[in-house]
Structure formats: structure tokens, C-alpha cells
Amino acid sequence: MSNVPAIDIHNLTASYERKPVLWEIDCQFPQGKLIGIVGPNGSGKTTLLKNIMGLMKPDSGYVKIFGDKLNKVRHRVSYVPQRESVDWDFPADVMDVVLMGRYNPKKLFSRITQEDRDIAIEALKRVNMLEFSKRHISQLSGGQQQRVFIARSLAQQADLYLMDEPFVGVDAASEDAILSLLTEMKNNGKTVVIVHHDLQTAYEYFDYIALLNTRLVACGPTEEVFTSELLQEAYGGRLTVLSRIGELIAKKDFPVREKGQKDN
Amino acid sequence: MDSLWTYFNHPNFWWVLAGTTFLSAISALVGTFTYLQRKSLMGDAIAHGILPGVAGGFLLAGEKNALIIMIGAIVWGLLTVSSIDWISRKTHLQNSTAMAVVLSAFFGLGMMLLTVVQTSGLPDASGINSFLFGQAASMLPEDLLVYSVFAIVVAFVLAAIYPHLSIISFDRAAAQSIGFNVRRIDAVLSILVVAATAIGIQSIGLILMAALLITPAAIARMWSSRLIGMLLFSGAIAAFAAGIGAVISFTAPAMPTGPWIVLVLFIFTLISMVISPQRGLLKQFRQQKKNQNIILRENFIKRLYHQWEKSGQTTFILNELKDKPSKRTLRFALQNDWIHQVGITIHLSEKGLREGRRITRAHRLWELYLSRTLRMRDDHVHPSAEVMEHLIGDDLEKELLRTLGYPQTDPHQRDIPYEP
Ligand SMILES: Nc1ncnc2c1ncn2[C@@H]1O[C@H](COP(=O)(O)OP(=O)(O)OP(=O)(O)O)[C@@H](O)[C@H]1O
Ligand SMILES: [Mg+2]
Numbered sequence: 001m002s003n004v005p006a007i008d009i010h011n012l013t014a015s016y017e018r019k020p021v022l023w024e025i026d027c028q029f030p031q032g033k034l035i036g037i038v039g040p041n042g043s044g045k046t047t048l049l050k051n052i053m054g055l056m057k058p059d060s061g062y063v064k065i066f067g068d069k070l071n072k073v074r075h076r077v078s079y080v081p082q083r084e085s086v087d088w089d090f091p092a093d094v095m096d097v098v099l100m101g102r103y104n105p106k107k108l109f110s111r112i113t114q115e116d117r118d119i120a121i122e123a124l125k126r127v128n129m130l131e132f133s134k135r136h137i138s139q140l141s142g143g144q145q146q147r148v149f150i151a152r153s154l155a156q157q158a159d160l161y162l163m164d165e166p167f168v169g170v171d172a173a174s175e176d177a178i179l180s181l182l183t184e185m186k187n188n189g190k191t192v193v194i195v196h197h198d199l200q201t202a203y204e205y206f207d208y209i210a211l212l213n214t215r216l217v218a219c220g221p222t223e224e225v226f227t228s229e230l231l232q233e234a235y236g237g238r239l240t241v242l243s244r245i246g247e248l249i250a251k252k253d254f255p256v257r258e259k260g261q262k263d264n
Numbered sequence: 265m266d267s268l269w270t271y272f273n274h275p276n277f278w279w280v281l282a283g284t285t286f287l288s289a290i291s292a293l294v295g296t297f298t299y300l301q302r303k304s305l306m307g308d309a310i311a312h313g314i315l316p317g318v319a320g321g322f323l324l325a326g327e328k329n330a331l332i333i334m335i336g337a338i339v340w341g342l343l344t345v346s347s348i349d350w351i352s353r354k355t356h357l358q359n360s361t362a363m364a365v366v367l368s369a370f371f372g373l374g375m376m377l378l379t380v381v382q383t384s385g386l387p388d389a390s391g392i393n394s395f396l397f398g399q400a401a402s403m404l405p406e407d408l409l410v411y412s413v414f415a416i417v418v419a420f421v422l423a424a425i426y427p428h429l430s431i432i433s434f435d436r437a438a439a440q441s442i443g444f445n446v447r448r449i450d451a452v453l454s455i456l457v458v459a460a461t462a463i464g465i466q467s468i469g470l471i472l473m474a475a476l477l478i479t480p481a482a483i484a485r486m487w488s489s490r491l492i493g494m495l496l497f498s499g500a501i502a503a504f505a506a507g508i509g510a511v512i513s514f515t516a517p518a519m520p521t522g523p524w525i526v527l528v529l530f531i532f533t534l535i536s537m538v539i540s541p542q543r544g545l546l547k548q549f550r551q552q553k554k555n556q557n558i559i560l561r562e563n564f565i566k567r568l569y570h571q572w573e574k575s576g577q578t579t580f581i582l583n584e585l586k587d588k589p590s591k592r593t594l595r596f597a598l599q600n601d602w603i604h605q606v607g608i609t610i611h612l613s614e615k616g617l618r619e620g621r622r623i624t625r626a627h628r629l630w631e632l633y634l635s636r637t638l639r640m641r642d643d644h645v646h647p648s649a650e651v652m653e654h655l656i657g658d659d660l661e662k663e664l665l666r667t668l669g670y671p672q673t674d675p676h677q678r679d680i681p682y683e684p
Contacts, residue, residue, distance in 0.1 A: 053441045071443075079441035090300065090434045091491045100431050105443040108424040136489045156442070171663070 004067040006031040006160050006191040007052060012061035014044075014051050020059065020214075021047050027210055027219035031066075034186045035193045036222075038202045039212035040235055045195040046082065048212065049164055052193075053079045065160065078158035080149045082165050088138045094148050095133040098123055101155030116155075123154035128177060143174030150178065161185065164195045179205060199231065271514040276405065283408035284400050284467040284510045285503040288476055288525070290415040292502030293422055294460035295477030296484065296495055297453060300433040306345075306454070308474035309363040311461045313344030315374025315470055318395050322381050328388040330407040333395075334414060334462055341458030344370055397520030398469030400506075400513040411463045418459050425452060430491055467506065469522035476502060479529040486540035505529045559654050561596050562623050564589045566653075568603070568612050569620020573681070578612040621681045622661075627653035628674035628681075629664045635675040636668065642675040 005028035014022040022044045029035050037045050050056045052063050054070045066073050078101075101123070102116040124130040127147040132140065137148065146166050153161055167175050182192050186207075196202050202209060202222075209225045211217040217234040218225045271277055298306055317340025321333035344366055351362040381392050394402050422429070428449050431439040440446050457477070464473050484497035509525035538545050567587065571577055582588070582605075589597070597603045602616030612620075630652045631645040656664070674680055 050437075053437075055437055055440055074441075074443045077441070079438060081435065081437040085437060086435045091485060091489050091494050092430075092434060093490060096490065097434070100427075100434070100438070101442075103427040103431050103442065103444075105428070105439075105445070110427055138489075152438070 004031070005029055005064075006033075006066060007193065008064040008067070009048075009052070010061050010063070012048075012051060012058050012063065014047055014056065014058045016047075022051070022058075023215040025061070025212075025216045027216055029191065029193060029210070030208060031191050032186065032189050033191060033207040034182055034205065035191070035208040035210070036202050036206035037193065037195045037210045037212060038199065038206075038234075039197065039217075041197060043213045043234075045197070045212055046164055048210075049079070049162055049193075049195055052162060053077070075156075076159040078153040078156040078161050080153045080161070080163040080166060083142065083146055083149060083169065085164075088140075088145060090137065093134055093136050094124070094129060094140070094151075095120060097137055097148050098133075098151045098155050101152040119157065120151070120155050123151040126154060126181060127151045141171070141174075142169035143171050143178075146170055147174065147178065150181070158190075160191045160193070162193045165197070166194060167196065167198070167201070199235065271511075274514060276401070276403070277514055279405045279408055280400050280403050280467075280514070281507055281510045283403065283412060284506040284521075287411055287415050287463045287467060288502040288506035289499040290418050291460040291464050291473075291476050292480040292498045293495055294418060294453075294456045296481040296498050297429050297433060298457055299478055299481035299485070300491075301453075304474075304478045305360055305363055307457055307461065307477035309348060309367040310341050310344050310458055311470050311473035311477075312367045312374075313370040314338075314341040314458070314461060314465075315371055315395075316340050316377055317343075317374075318465060318470070319374055319377035319381050319392065322386070322392055323377065323384070326386055328391050330410040330466070333465070334410055337462040337465060338414075338458055340370070341462060342455065345454045345458060394469070394520070395465050396469050396471055398464075398467050398472070398509075398513075398522035398525070399517075400467045400510040400521040401517050403466050407466060411466070414459055415463050418456055418463070421452065421456060425449065429453065467510070467521060468525055469520060472522035472526045475526045475529060476506075479526070479533060480505075483529070483532050483536050486536040486542050486544070489542060501529070501532060505532070555654075557592065557596075560590060561593045562619075562654050563587075564593050565597060565602050565616055565620045566623045566627075569617060569624055572612060572617065572620070573624075578617075580610050580612070582608050582610055618683065621683065623653050625681050626656040626661055628678060629661065629668065629671075630656065631674045631676070632668055632671055632680070633664055645675060 007029040009025050009027050012022060012025040013020055025048065037048060039045050047056070051058050052065070052070075054063075063070065065077060070077070098120040099112055099116060102112065102119065104110050121130065121133070124133055127150050129144060129147050129151060132144065132148075137145065140148065146169075150163070150166065153163070166178055170178065182194070185192055194206070196205070203226055206222050208220065209222050210219040211225050211230060211234045213234045213236075218230045295307060298304060314337045317336035317338070318333055320340070321336025322328065324336065325332040347366045347370075348359070348362045351357060351365065352359045355362075357365070378392060378396075382389055391399075391402065393399075428439075428444055431442075432444060432446050432449050436446055460477065461470075461473050464476060468476050480498035480502040481494065483501055484494040488494045488497050505525045505528040508528050509521045512519065512524045513521040536544070539547075541547060564587070567585075568580065571580070594605075597616065598605060600615070601613055602619055604611045604613060627649045630649040631642075634640045634645040634648060635642055671680055
């Protein structure tokens with residue numbers, strides 16, 4: 001694996017109707033890590049992801065992926081939108097949705113091949129949803145819908161995965177299953193970037209964190225980012241969360257500095 | 265019967281029948297995608313907006329020339345789409361407002377041109393009215409050929425970009441991230457809607473064309489929950505309705521075709537609302553009936569369990585029960601070995617006891633959950649639990665037990681019963 005960062009965000013400012021919601025974001029995400037974009041509601045996490053994926057145009061700055069323009073490496077990147085962003089009443093079963101990961105934007109008259117089907121089945125197996133492949137997508141629980149989205153993403157066979165809040169509305173068992181899948185992907189050399197708003201689990205889940213609140217509060221290995229000053233800065237004033245996280249850090253015998261030095 | 269045969273022997277009858285069914289099916293396929301993208305209004309705006317193109321085409325050709333009228337319709341349809349798009353981008357008007365503005369302005373203009381045509385003394389000038397409400401029987405094989413060529417092109421484009429259309433209908437963001445050019449696909453779909461509208465102007469007419477784009481899709485959705493099934497279904501329904509319209513158009517030439525087609529579609533809608541397997545009222549009714557039965561029998565066994573809880577009694581005299589079970593409930597309980605019956609007494613079995621305990625446990629767990637987690641007052645939690653006890657299955661029960669930490673008593677200090 002090369003040392004080029006998976007994602008290089010350079011002085012990025014983005015706005016909706018001229019009102020900036022992200023200010024001068026500048027950070028790099030290394031390859032082969034499980035990375036969290038963490039911040040309170042409305043802090044611009046989804047917006048950052050959209051800018052990385054070229055779904056909106058930044059006012060200034062740019063994003064490079066694997067050191068290249070997105071269009072050059074698009075086939076190596078897969079994006080999983082927030083689950084609520086689609087209509088789950090759409091007429092499709094689980095298999096249909098996963099197969100969408102195999103659609104080719106460049107080809108006309110393209111048809112699904114047996115190879116596509118095999119890849120989709122493999123993806124469904126990995127998220128433990130194969131038995132539901134004929135089920136209509138509206139008849140799934142939130143956690144199952146999320147896993148279908150992840151399966152579609154896996155079917156794209158990318159190297160970099162960006163997922164928006166995959167743990168929202170998911171029960172504990174599904175959350176564990178998804179997390180172990182993400183970890184497995186990381187161990188296979190994939191880079192996985194997750195938007196997440198829960199601080200407690202963020203500390204346990206991620207190797208690397210970008211702490212966001214309209215501006216970038218911190219970006220680095222989890223141990224370096226998880227200091228009470230930085231958290232206070234990002235989540236400002238929400239002392240209950242912070243005191244709980246303090247407890248957690250204390251309970252886990254959290255090494256505030258020493259361990260951080262092993263990275264990079 | 266004899267008279268019907270004479271229509272069938274009319275030289276154009278089979279042409280018109282085959283043509284209108286084909287054209288309508290293609291229109292409905294395009295309509296299915298607008299339906300799924302919640303752009304139903306778009307079809308209506310286009311259908312009304314192309315009237316100036318139709319009347320203008322007529323004036324330009326100086327006669328009822330299908331090709332020139334069709335081209336006029338398509339050009340004006342594209343103008344309609346781009347005006348709507350332009351207005352909603354340049355102003356703060358909502359898209360639907362922009363549509364209404366353009367639709368009414370263009371339709372008004374079209375009506376003016378229509379009057380010009382009618383007073384022009386051109387040959388066929390009176391026939392222009394058939395474009396408003398459709399007159400399938402008045403179509404000549406040459407007209408049909410023109411419309412069909414356009415319809416074949418539409419079908420060809422649909423086949424080419426079927427994956428594109430389906431992915432952007434479901435998940436635009438993901439489609440865009442994969443590299444689909446969503447704006448271009450949107451534009452192509454708009455053009456397809458314009459073409460799909462224009463091919464139906466003579467058989468269905470402008471005014472009711474939108475119904476042909478949307479209603480078959482809405483009906484199909486009630487019968488199929490996969491895109492491919494929906495497409496087949498909506499195409500077939502549209503073809504069938506148009507076929508009936510064509511037959512009527514020949515038997516009663518004075519009557520416009522469009523209203524008949526829409527009427528048939530409406531009847532299909534009503535029928536589907538009642539009997540469709542997905543959301544039909546009949547199905548809902550059956551489901552409610554089923555739920556009702558579940559509630560009745562679970563309440564029955566719960567009451568026996570409560571008596572057992574109080575007194576340890578497992579034998580009851582049927583006629584002395586406070587709420588006598590219905591025959592159906594009793595039969596179900598017997599068949600499932602919840603109870604055994606000896607003459608007029610019934611005996612609560614081990615299995616019945618377990619079932620009663622399960623329901624009671626679900627009830628009390630739910631009360632506790634409401635009281636603890638939602639901080640509801642203890643005297644307010646019972647009504648909700650009366651319903652939820654029938655819904656809470658094994659999974660949810662486990663989840664509740666875990667969340668509440670295997671509690672011993674409910675908010676009313678009654679024991680939460682576990683399996684011994
Ligand atoms: N389409 C939009 N138009 C205008 N403003 C928007 C739009 N989408 C988001 N915003 C605003 O931009 C800000 C950042 O939104 P964003 O969705 O990126 O936050 P987020 O961190 O993902 O929040 P959440 O945790 O709620 O998903 C918010 O203040 C939001 O109100
Ligand atoms: Mg978000």
C-alpha cells in the first residue's frame with residue numbers, strides 16, 4: 001500500500017445558498033484505516049462527505065482521492081448515503097438494490113450478468129442478508145436496510161468506502177455485525193470512512209478521527225483527538241456527554257499521550 | 265352483434281386497435297418512471313403545454329398532417345419543460361408553482377391558436393378538436409405509422425437507459441457517486457415524457473394524457489413490488505384500457521376516446537384498491553380480522569392465567585367464565601392444546617399456562633418500559649400495554665428484558681412472571 005493519503009482535503013469551504021457550513025477544512029485520511037468523521041448534529045458531516053464524493057461543488061479548496069481527481073479513481077470509491085435519504089417503498093427487492101452496485105454508468109443497453117449476480121450474492125453473504133434476497137426492501141428492519149446498503153457498496157468492489165451514519169436506527173446486534181464487517185474490510189486493506197455522531201462509541205470504533213463542528217476541530221489518530229479540551233470544543237457545553245465520556249476514558253484506563261506516538 | 269362485426273370489418277379498425285394499444289403501453293412505461301420519481305405533475309404540465317405546438321403545426325402544414333403536428337408538439341413540449349426548469353431556477357418559485365404558471369399560459373395560448381385554426385377554413389379544421397380529447401377512430405394508418413415510429417424510438421431509448429433510470433429513481437446520491445450523470449438522465453427522461461405525451465395526442469387527447477402516464481403506474485404499484493413487474497403491468501393495463509377506448513371510438517364515433525380510456529383506468533384503480541394483494545382493502549380487512557382473532561384468543565388465555573395466578577386454579581366451568589370465549593377462540597385454544605375440555609369444564613394445560621404467562625410478561629414489561637424510559641405516569645401505561653402485549657414477539661421481549669435488566673416487578677408492583 002502506498003503512502004498517498006486515501007483522502008486529501010485541502011482548504012475546503014462549502015455552503016448552501018451561500019451560507020458556509022464548512023470552513024477551511026484541511027486534513028488527510030490515511031489508507032487502510034477505519035476513520036470516523038465525528039461531530040454534533042448539523043456540524044457538516046454529511047456536507048463534508050458530499051464534497052468528497054463530488055455531489056456538491058465547494059466554494060473553495062479541493063479534494064484528492066488516492067492522490068488523484070475523483071473522476072479518475074471513481075471506480076475505487078463507494079458511497080453509502082444516509083438511510084433516510086431514499087424511499088424504501090421503491091419497487092425493488094433486496095437483490096435488485098444490491099445489483100445496483102453493479103450498474104455501469106458508461107454503458108447503454110447493459111444487462112446484469114451472471115458474474116454481477118455472483119458478486120451480489122457474495123456481498124449479501126458478507127452482511128448476512130442472503131436469506132432476505134427476495135424480500136421487498138420495505139419489509140426490512142432499519143438495521144437490515146442498512147446492511148443492504150452496505151452490500152450494494154461491497155458489490156462495487158471499491159478500495160475506499162464512505163458511509164453516512166450507518167449505525168443510526170440499528171439495533172445492538174446489527175451494530176456489532178456491521179462493525180465487525182467494517183473491521184474485516186479494513187484488515188483486507190480497504191479504507192473505511194464513517195460519519196458518526198456518538199462520541200462514546202466513536203472512541204471504541206475508529207483508528208483515526210476528524211472532529212468536526214462547522215470547522216475542523218481536530219484530525220488525527222483517535223488517541224490524539226480524544227482529549228477533553230478538543231471534545232469540549234467540538235461538542236461545546238454538552239457537559240453530560242463529556243462527563244460520561246470522561247468516565248469511559250477513565251474506566252478504559254485511557255492512555256492520553258503515550259499510545260498516540262505509535263502512529264505515524 | 266351483427267353491427268359490431270361491421271366495425272371489426274372496418275378497414276382501419278385493426279390498425280387503430282393495434283396502434284393505440286401499442287402507443288398507450290409505451291406512454292405508460294415512460295409514465296412509470298415519472299411516477300416513481302414523484303414527477304406526476306410534470307406529465308400534466310407537458311400535456312397541456314404542448315397545445316400551441318399542435319395548433320401551430322396544423323396551421324403550418326395547412327392540414328391535419330400527423331408528422332408536422334407531432335414535431336410541433338415535441339418542440340413545444342421541450343419548450344414547456346425548459347421554461348419550467350428556467351423559472352424554478354431563476355426565481356424562488358416552487359417547482360409546482362412554476363409548472364402551474366407555464367401550463368396555464370401555454371394552454372391559454374394554445375386555445376387561442378385553436379380558435380384561429382377553427383375559423384381558418386382550412387380543410388379538416390374541425391378535426392383539430394380530436395386532439396383535445398382524442399378520437400382514435402379518426403386515425404389513418406399513415407398517422408399511426410408516424411406516432412409508432414416515435415414510440416419505437418422511445419422504447420429503444422428506454423431499453424438503453426433502463427439501469428440509469430432505475431438507479432436515479434431510487435437513490436440519486438448513490439447514482440451520482442457511481443458516476444451516473446443525473447442531470448443528463450433527468451433531461452433525457454423529460455424528453456421521453458414529451459415524446460410519450462405527443463404520441464398519444466390523437467388517440468387519447470391532450471387533456472387526459474397525463475392520466476395515461478400516471479394511472480397505469482399507480483395501479484401497477486398495487487400489484488407488483490418490483491420495477492420490472494410494474495413496467496409490464498402498467499404497459500399491459502394501459503394497452504387494455506386503450507383497446508377498449510378504440511373499440512368504443514368505432515362504435516360511437518361521436519364520442520371522444522380519451523374519457524373512455526380514463527374511465528376504464530379509473531375502474532381498474534377502484535378494483536385494485538379493493539382486491540390488490542399489496543394494499544388492497546380486502547387484504548387490510550382480512551389482516552384486521554386476523555389481528556382481532558389473535559387479540560381475542562390471547563386475551564382469553566391471559567384471563568385464565570390471571571385466575572390461576574390469583575388462586576392456583578386450573579379447572580374452570582365454561583359457563584361461569586366472566587367473558588365467555590367465542591366458538592372460534594375456544595376451538596383454537598383446544599386445537600393448540602392450551603386447554604382441554606371435559607363436558608362443561610375446561611382445564612388449563614401446561615402449554616396454555618406458558619402462553620398466558622408469556623402474554624402477561626409482555627404486558628408488564630411494556631408497562632415498566634413506558635414508565636421507566638418514557639417516564640409515563642404509572643396509571644397511564646396500561647392501555648398501551650393492552651395492545652402491545654399482542655405485538656411483542658420473542659425478539660422484542662428479549663430486547664426489553666435486556667434493556668430493563670430482567671426486572672422482577674412492574675410499575676404496579678405485580679410480579680413479572682418468568683418461566684420456572
Ligand atoms: N440542502 C440544504 N440546504 C440548506 N442548508 C442545508 C442543506 N443541507 C444541510 N444544510 C445545513 O448545513 C448544515 C450542515 O448540515 P449537514 O447535513 O452536513 O450536518 P450533519 O453533521 O450531517 O448533521 P446530522 O448529524 O444531523 O446528519 C446544517 O446547519 C444544515 O441545516
Ligand atoms: Mg448527516
